[in-house]
Amino acid sequence: MYTGDSSDREARTFAGRVENNGIDPIINARSIAVIGASNRVGSVGLAAFKNLLSAGYKGVLYPVHPREKSIQGVKAYPALEAIPDFVDLAVVIIGADQVPGIVQSAADRGIKGCIxxxxxxxxxxxxxxxxxxxxxxxxxxxxxxxxxxxxLGIINTDPDIRMNASFARIMPKSGNIAFISQSGALCTSVLDYAAGRNIGFSKFISFGNKADINEIDFLRYLKEDPDTQLILMYLEDISSGHAFMEIGKEITYQAGKPILVVKSGRSTEGARAAASHTGSLAGSDATYDAIFYQSGIQRVEGINELFNYAEAFSKQPLPRGNRVAIVTNAGGPGIMATDAAVRHGLKLATLSEETRAKLKTHLPPTASLGNPVDVIGDATHERYEAAIRTVVEDDGVDGAIVILTPQAMTDILETAEILPRVAADVNKPILGSFMGMVDVSEGVEYLQSHGIPNYVFPEAAARSMAAMVRFGERLATRERRRVITRMPCDADGVARFFRVKLAANEKAYVSEAEAYDIFAAYHLPVPRRRMIRDASEIDDAVAAVGLPAVMKIVSPDIIHKSDAGGVKVNLSTPEAVRSAYDEIIANALRYKADARIDGVLMVEMAGKGVEVILGATRDPAFGPICMFGLGGIFVEVMKDVTFRLAPMWELSAENMIRQIKSFRILEGVRGNPPSDLDALKQCIMKLSQLAADHPEIREMDINPLIVYPEGGGCVVADGRIMLERPRKGAV
Structure with a gap:
């Protein structure tokens, strides 16, 4: 271990820092050795070292090169061991074969971090x-x-550090946004794009292959970083789903910092073959969507949208609600903004009579006093200011979008000057849409430099406002996001059953009759039922189950029973039951002559209700993930489903229900009563606990679960479970 002249004092100071997983000594390094620094034009070593110099790095630099006496006028050292002083950070830019040896040497000297x-x-x-x-x-x-x-490296714009330890072409301006990226090549484009939009950063991080520090470590650091109020991420994968969720929730709901993510790879073509509806619908992208939503993180479609949202989040206060007002000097763009606002969950604010009366005194008779407020194409900046101020002071308005189309008589710069002036007097977000590129450029530059985000087209402004509203709504639910509490169940009994099932096989199919017993162990609402293994047992089954009834083939070789003619419904007499029994057995053998037949399951006929599907599958990286949607045979065609990782809290189950596109069916339409949503929510949470308790469950469906009108509860009408022996290290 290295012990130079000044190492004791500096090492003690270093060890006393709040290191936050060892990242702080890297991001706030006070001394840097650059191994591979170079004077060779066009080399990465030259670019990185010049970046540190030109950024105005406040610490001490030690270029390391085996032959050069100096790099860019700074004394060079032939090897890391030749540096006489304590070093915080080593930046390594040499051939890959040499890297492990250099990193080992850095560790031996007591250097805490390497890029x-x-x-x-x-x-x-x-x-x-x-x-x-x-x-x-x-x-x-x-x-x-x-x-x-x-x-690519990392950048810290803190005035006390000014560290550009990267080979990017641009040192960004300082700001309150941290950017984390798995792609270094993307970072260079993002820096150029952000500079063009006058966007600054607190930290800019490219973490590459994640041999050690990963995105979760950086998030833990940024949670405590006082310079960072908004986190942007580009991800290709996540190191640990549950760890990512936990830190995401801490940042969102405890620290109140928004996280916006671009996650590449939405294709599900690589999904494995599945034996259940849930397994076939749950691709990796669905898992990521669930992780992000449960973490309070917003997923965005691309870099342009990422920075559209970032400008709004970083420069404006969050809206208190979703009621937006639109002020425009052109009818068409006002309609475009209205359509986009409504489409993304905003509501057009209803202006009070007092507000409308004030507007009437300031606007010409041809102006529209509704919402959008149309100040007409010849509007001066005085007319704009009166309209904007009047509208945002209305208690029924949570935020405003101001649209300007450049016309011959438009005071573009003077109108731009209004927005930050009004924003300073109200705690409500104001977004601009000065439409165009050339004529409005002076006004746009003024807006951006004075904290008002501007969007070339009003649809982007509406989407950005909606993103802020969504984050505010999630913060408002933080009190309902509590520790997950366990429900009563016989987890030990189910575990014993699974061990027996998998004693001799890597995989096993749980029959429907056995699945009902497992669901019953977790207090899911199962119907009366009886297994019939011989025709002589039919009379006893009828007495135990009652009529009308349903009969289903039970065979480990026939998963989709309807396809095999193995289901008969609405059997209302003993004679119909006997006939159905014989027909089901015959159909099954025609479908698969060598099928193993355990018997026929007789189940009480469920009453009419709304059919939904509940399911779970086990993602190899992230563990159990649950699915909910409208049920029936068309679930894979409609794909109107939502996903969450298990176990989940009550609010997650509620949101799963409410976020399917066909939720209105459950609310009650065309004279049908509303469904028992509370009972449905309880079923989702019980299934979530079942999936989380037992890593042997590979796939599981309840399809359909019949949901009855309010107060009527639910009943499991069909179910299947596929088991697989857990692999070592599986989540």
Whole structure:
């Protein structure tokens, strides 16, 4: 371990920092060794070292090069060991084969962190994977923290640090936004794009291959970072679903910082074959959507939308509700904004009579005093100011969108000056849409430099306002997001049953009769039922179950019973039951001659209600994920389903129900009564607990669950469970 002249004092100071998973010594490094710094034009080593110099880095730089005496006028050292002073951070820009040795040397000297910009690791496969595994071993055995490899680097705009430890072309201006990206190439484009929109950053982080420090570590750091009020992310995968959710919830609901994410890879083409509706519908993208929603994180469609939202979140207060007012000097754009607002969940505010009376005194007779407020194309900035101020002071307005189309008589700059002036007097968001690029450029520049986001077209402004509303609504529910409480169940009995089922096989199918017993152990509402293994048992079954009844084939070789003619419904007489029994057995053998037939299950006939599907599947990375949607045979065609990770709290179950497109059916339409949503919610939570308790459950469906009118409860009408022996290390 290195012990230079000044190391004791500096090491004690270093160890005394709030290191936050060892990231603080990297992001707030007071001294940096750049291994691979170079004077060679066009090299990454030169770009990275010049960036540190030109950014005005406040610490001490130690370029390391085996032959050069100086790099860009700064004394160079032939090796890391030759540096006489304590070093916080090593930035590594050398050939991949040399990297593990350098990182080991850095750890031996007591350096706390490395940024490995070098490429040539797992992204190329083969030998690169071996090298990256070596880096992981060094980090685990020594405690040194590593960002990368194969990354752009990191930037800290804090005036006391001014560190650009990257090879990006631009040092961004300071701001309250942190950007985290798995892609280094994307980062360079984002920096250029943000500079064009006058957007600044607190931290800008490219973490590459995640050999050690990952996105969850960075989120934990940023939660406590006082300079960061908004977090933007580009992700290709997540290291741990549940850990990501936990820190996401802490940042969102405790720290009150919004997180906006672009997650690439929405395709589900790589999903494995599934034996259940839930398994076939639950692709990895559905899992990510569930993770983000349960974490309070908003997923956005692309970089343009990411920064549209970021401008609003970083510059304006959150709206108290979803009632928006629109002020415009052109009818068409006002209608466009209205359509977009309503489509994304906003409501047009109803202006009070007092507000309308004030507007009437300021606007010409041809102006529209409703919402949108049309100040007419010849509006001066005085007319705009009167309209904007009057509207945002209305207690029924939670936020405003101001649209300007450039016309010959329009005071563009003077109108732009109004918005920040009015915003300073009210605690409500105001978004601008000065439409166009050239004529409005002076006004747009003024808006952006004075804290008012501007959007070329009003639809983007409406979407951004809606994103702010969604975040505000989630914050309002934070009191209902509590510790998940367990419901009564016989978890031990179910676990024993699963162990027996999987004793001799890697996988097993649970018959419907057995599935009913498992659901009953978790107090899900199951019907009366009886297994018939021989025709002589029919009379006893009729007496136990009652009529009318349903009969279903029970066979481990016939999963989709209806396809095999293995289901008969509405059997109302003993004679109909006997006939159905014989027909079901015959149909099953015609469908699959060698099918193993355990018997025929007789179940009491469920009354009429709304058919829904509940299900669960186990994602190999994130564990159990539950599904809800309208049920029946067309569920895979309609795909009107929602997902959440299990276990879940009550509010998650409520949101699963309310977020399907066909929720109105459950509310009651065309004279039908509203469904028992509370009973449905309880069923979802019980299924969630069942899935979370037993990692042996690979796929599970309840389809349909019949939901009766309010107060009538629910009943399981059909179910299937597929088991698989858990693999070592599975979630």
């Amino acid at each position: 490995v910009i070098s490429a040539g690791f797992k992204e190329i496969g083969g030998h690169g994977v071996v090298l990256e595994n070596r880096l992981k071993q060094i980090a685990a055995s020594t405690g040194i923290r590593i960002i990368g490899p194969n990354c």
